[in-house]
Amino acid sequence: MPIFLISSISSALTGLCSTFLIKTIHQAVTSAEFTLDQFLWNFGLFALGYMIFAFIASYSVSKLIQSIVHKLREDLSRKILKASFESVEKKQPKLLAILTEDIKTIAYSLDRLPGVTTGIATVLGIVAYLVFYSPILTVATIVLFALVFLFTKVTLPFVKKYSDLAREQLNDLYQHFEGLVFGIKELTLNKDFKESYLNKEIIPTSRIQNLHALKENVIASFSNRMTDIVLLMGLGGMIIAIYKTGFVDLEFFGQYLTLVLFTLAPLSTASGFLSNLKRIETALEQIESIGLTMDNTDGSINEITLDDTKTGLPQIELEAVVHQYLNDDGGKVFELGPIDLKINQGEVIFLVGGNGSGKTTLAKIITGLYKPVGGNLKYYGQPVNDRNLKHYRSHFATVFSDSYVFDHLHHISVGKVDREGDYLIELLELTDKVSIVENRFTTKKLSDGQRKRLSLIQAILEDKDIYLLDEWAAHQDPHFKTIFYNKIIPFLTEKRKTVIVITHDDRYFDTANRVVKMQDGNIAAKDSLVTK
Structure with a gap:
């Protein structure tokens, strides 16, 4: 797919320009041979390249995402129209939630992809530069990144669990909303019915759905913040190891640390996107469940010929x-x-x-x-x-x-x-x-x-x-x-x-x-x- 190739290459080039920008800044504060003209030239060139490739990456990835979302809507609509009437009739509340909430979840999650792809490319570029700068410290940093990934991976099943529970409650909530909108005459005329429907149906279901969504968001947010803590604790451990063993000069480590800190923001963005992937997975499972339960039998258009x-x-x-x-x-x-x-x-x-x-x-x-x-x-x-x-x-x-x-x-x-x-x-x-x-x-x-x-x-x-x-x-x-x-x-x-x-x-x-x-x-x- 050309648009995917363009987005991949432009994201990689954006990360590469970001890496060279960071390298330029790092060399300016650490090199004894600093010249302002050379710094301005390099910085301007890589900043311009970053802006150009970032725009191309953002546009191409966004275009790709919107194409995916449009295709999901189109395919789901076609599937519904081709399905047996009885199966659609039984699944109406669930279908409405899928066509609105699940498609929205996928679109919202994927909209973060341009920043993630650029962030990953930036991290990879910085790591490549770190290897050149200090192989020993880079190995320790990669181990630290691996620990961050493992910590994030441990929390993902919990995100998925509460995402599934929240989504199931949402089906019931949409059904209650349908009654609220289309049964408004009956509810308006009957005070007891109105209060009962609100207090016994809508509010309890919404409360349970909100509770599951809260747990999902807290775990996902806590996981994102803890990745920062794990990184900082790892860097603190490296400082202690340097004091104890002296395997590198502490001043040199300070210069190295400047580069590592540039990876924190994009790495946090990338690890946080893993939670979004679980939400996408939940949404896709809802869509797939419709495909599995529907009986597509009326796709043929053989005519009944008469004589x-x-x-x-x-x-x-x-x-x-x-x-x-x-x-x-x-x-x-x-x-x-x-x-x-x-x-x-x-x-x-x-x-x-x-x-x-x-x-x-x-x-x-x-x-x-x-x-x-x-x-x-x-x-x-x-x-x-x-x-x-x-x-x-x-x-x-x-x-x-x-x-x-x-x-x-x-x-x-x-x-x-x-x-x-x-x-x-x-x-x-x-x-x-x-x-x-x-x-x-x-x-x-x-x-x-x-x-x-x-x-x-x-x-x-x-x-x-x-x-x-x-x-x-x-x-x-x-x-x-x-x-x-x-x-x-x-x-x-x-x-x-x-x-x-x-x-x-x-x-x-x-x-x-x-x-x-x-x-x-x-x-x-x-x-x-x-x-x-």
Whole structure:
């Protein structure tokens, strides 16, 4: 990688210039042949070289670091988008913490790398000069540096331990923050709930996380300071040895000591970076754990090919489909099915049933978000499998009850937006609230019901073959319910779209071709299927 080579060479040259600067200063105060002109020339030359190479090193290393951070964000985003919906759904709080906190930790830690690389190059250059100046004292100094490294290495497992513990608590804290932000209405309305959520969830978790982070930072900081003490104690020991043995002249050692002291700051920076490496390791482990637990099965885009012999078959068919929710111990919490259901092209089907009856789970099976653990899902008679799942999903446009509202419409052709966008905004009476500019909604700062209307507009503009709308009308007043059932659904059926609606609005059942009732994870008795 050219940028890595440039950063390595420029860091080495920065350290070399730093070494020659130190050598120039040292010779000026110790040499009897000192001349001011020569000193100014040498000092100016090496100082200029240091500034130039330091800038190149800082720029190249920073560019390399930002490239790494960008690549991490891009790769993680791609991994999430390629992963199975179920695995992402289970890991949402952890994913948010990774995309923010762990990437930030890596970026912050690596941002210190330019100073570290320059510091290491400076230390190596000074050590090389020390070898030339006094081989015996240099050996003792290298032994001292080795002791500093060993001391730092002993403390690193403790840094890693508390870094891991703090990071695990952060996952829980992010989950609590999610509840704080998205559940603010419920918390505001219930004083006891609000105080309990703060005092029993957020504060204890934050306190534990802070305690682990404090231990991590104290150990890392203490380790950095102790490296200085170890160095100074070692130098003190060398002075005692000189007094006792006289193996070198004490004045000469003073001159040598001047050079050694120049290594303390860069050496402390380099040893302190080892703690940052442990934090990076913790962050990377969090990212890797997502990669290990996610099931990347929808990367293939094999198309489901259709011919004339398939047109008479049901568009979607479920044969003895079963899906299970399991707890962390593998125990079954809820089971859907076995479900047998046929949906024909152009049909309008209402899914009804009580809370917990399995309507939304069935909807996620039909759309391919969940894969059945038993039975078969077919599209015009052809089995839906891992090889064609992505293509199967591409036939759906959905608005779930908890759908996120995007303002982004760039995946839809400008022509389609121009032809129908304003009409749909007017039909859903949002003209005075929002418009579409450059394939983007101008605002999302709307009421819950209005945001649901935005999601419906986007879904319709996507012009898919099948529409699944989960409790859409539940967020609307009677006026917009009427628009939905008497105008939006006919608008879609005129285009031969298949429409599946999860609803409780029994007064509009006559607008459906069939009403399918769910109960306890199954379709109710056959006589509960009401045909229009």
